[in-house]
Amino acid sequence: MAKPRILIVDDESDLRHLMKTALMKEGFSEIETADSVQDGWEKFESFSPNIAILDIMLPDGEGYDLCKRIREVSHIPILFLSAKSDEMDKILGLAIGGDDYITKPFSPKEVAFRVKAQLRRAGYYETEMPSQSKKITVGPFSMNESETEVTKHGEPLELTAKEIGLMACFMHNPNQILSKETLFERVWGEDFLGADNTLMVHIRRLREKIEEFPSKPAYLTTVKGLGYKFIAK
Template structure:
């Protein structure tokens, strides 16, 4: 497997050094940035597989960095937030962050979350995934081999986590999943079960693939339970 390259952006040197130390023990290659400008510069200079991004940073804050990065890449972005930044967490998720972890955090939990995101992201791009044929639901086509989604022939840009979420739901048509079940299957971690994360990603996905996001036909809400994907596949 190719070497995994992680970018850590946080203005607290102690956090940068601690996370870098533990990730390097996992044989990851690590770059560190002390502010948003440096994070964007390092990203442009290197090929990173995952970004750990502090919400509050000098020069350019984490939300703006995340917004700019999402115009360039679909790799996992994990945000570090303080406990009292619930609104900012939702904003971060809505503009492209895949996950967040709250400070103060357990370093072992953080490393486990990073490893879980990388495992799932790498599997989607692995040879096992590339053997799968495109799947079509109405005007939506998922090309797992190319890691792309199109609507009526036009490509729709999805983040890594949005793609995983759509693939999971579309692979189980008509089956109802609770938010907890979706979180465990898509985010793949035992440490956090977060309704906001699932709901924000469902909302973002609907905006990108539904003809009328306020009246969704593909990803439907089952009130009091969760969500289901509706529609038979026209492909294999």
């Protein structure tokens, strides 16, 4: 398998260098950097990264703008970097298609570990199991685990890495109540610690893609006070 390609977009040259160095120490070698929205978009088009790390505040716009452009053509994992710690900024980043949000200051090694986690969840790394296609089917939904692709009635759904992770949890546990804590720990790989808004944003966006009437979900239902249940029909 080819080495994953990483795009870093940040206007601080020292920070770009620190992150690139940390990622290279973790075994990543295909890394491109950019210092603006326009430069980042041009690098994205020419480099075709498998994951992008975007600063929020850039000289010619915001990382949110670049994320929106990327999401029009790609579903690669996107990590946001920001000096802002406000909860609403985090929710906005996740709502427009981000998969993770890291607040400055941070350890470059932490970024490297989060990059690895996102690539793993996106199905980039091979698992330790023998390579074979194992299909899971629940109602009209099917998931090919080796490709991390979810279909509904045979038609591919355009899901982000986090949304695929959530679908994997639900499809492995149909008709069972999964708590918010369980879902967050399995998909984000972190303790829940009150990250209710983050999970709610992703659940809402997932419903918009899998439900005919997202406001009245038939498949992904809320069990008040307990969590969520995926109904197999």
